[in-house]
Amino acid sequence: MNRKQSDDKTRVTVLIALAANLVIAAAKAAGGLLTGSPALLSEAAHSVADSMNEVFLLASLRRSRRPADERHPFGYGKERYFWALLAAVGIFVMGGCFSFFQGVEALNSTEREAPGGYAIGLAVLGVALIAEGSSLGRALIQVRGTQGKTKDPALRTVIAEDATAVLGVLFAMAGMVLHLITGNIVWEACASFAIGLLLVYIAYRLGAEARGQLVGEAIDPELRRGIRSMLDSQPEIDNVDTLLTMKLGLDSTLVAARIDLVPGLDSESVELVSVRIKESVSRTWPEADHVFLDITEAPPG
Known part of the structure; x- marks a missing residue:
């Protein structure tokens, strides 16, 4: 498979992930505002960050294929790593930091959600789990076509985002269920902190990889x-x-x-x-x- 064909497949994968995240982000935000669930609002911020990052990745696919010119005699291949670095920053700021903020807000809250709120929130998260899992499956199928390895930072970022999204949804669901059972909102606060830590870790890993390429990493x-x-x-x-x-x-x-x-x-x-x-x-x-x-x-x- 040549690079253009591979890029076309990656573009489709990123577009699927973007469409899924836009719908999921809207549903999570609406559910979070209706229920007041900090875990659900953290997940909404997570999906918004992922959506913006996928726009960055689409830009990287287009810009990195430009031919070499007088100003850039070695081409624009490193554009992919620049945009992947921006995506990592977006995950950290929009996803991780907002999740920590929601956790702190939850600890200072004394309100208890109505039972109907839990039902709405869990239903939204259930749909999100299916959508995120489908997007992750699409990305993993593409990686399998490359003998299980990929150097493409765009595809690696989509896989990391979708995998953390699935884990984040599971954390949010666990926090809401435990909050419902115990009546203690600290469980949702813990879920928000867990989502924040997960996003910060993924942002660090993706950022470190992009940084290594941008500063001039040697070949294998x-x-x-x-x-x-x-x-x-x-x-x-x-x-x-x-x-x-x-x-x-x-x-x-x-x-x-x-x-x-x-x-x-x-x-x-x-x-x-x-x-x-x-x-x-x-x-x-x-x-x-x-x-x-x-x-x-x-x-x-």
Whole structure:
């Protein structure tokens, strides 16, 4: 599957998640305002944050595919990680912080919900659980098509959001049921705090991954060892002094190597060797689309 086809599938997955979250957010907010449930309001904030983040992810899919130009000679692949970082910030601020606020508000509240309020709230959460689970299932099916692994930050973010949404709904339902049974709102406060902690953790993990890519993370060690092994095996190379790599996007990698050639090669041979090695690296690892060699010809022996 090429990158365009993969992006098209990811776009559909994100759009499904966005549609589900918009409907769920409206239902949760209406239910929360009607019932006064802090756990339900926390979940509404969670869904609003997810909806905004999916808009960011759609922007990342479009902007990251722009071709390289004079200002960005290595392309726009890192746009995905920038928008994924914004999504992580959105989860932290809009979801996590608001959930903590609702927990504190609940602890200071002395009101008790009417039985009808619990029924409305639990019904809304039940529908949300089905919708969030369906969206998560769609994302997991797409990941299964990539042998169970994905480097796409947009798809990884959708999976993280949907998985935490399912857990968040379960926390909210547990808090409401325990509040109904015991008459103690502290259970809903605990549910809000649990949702907030979950969102802060997910935001941290997603943000850390995006940060690593934005500051210039190297390629996987196994891939780096493979490239170095290929360079070492070339008969014209006497020594690989330095090998530097950096991910430029999902399917784009920069490889820069400082190599010493064996003695006795003339300038024409050096040029031919350089072209052949670059082509060999790019042919073996198509994602290594920017290969640079700093060649030092060894002095005659």
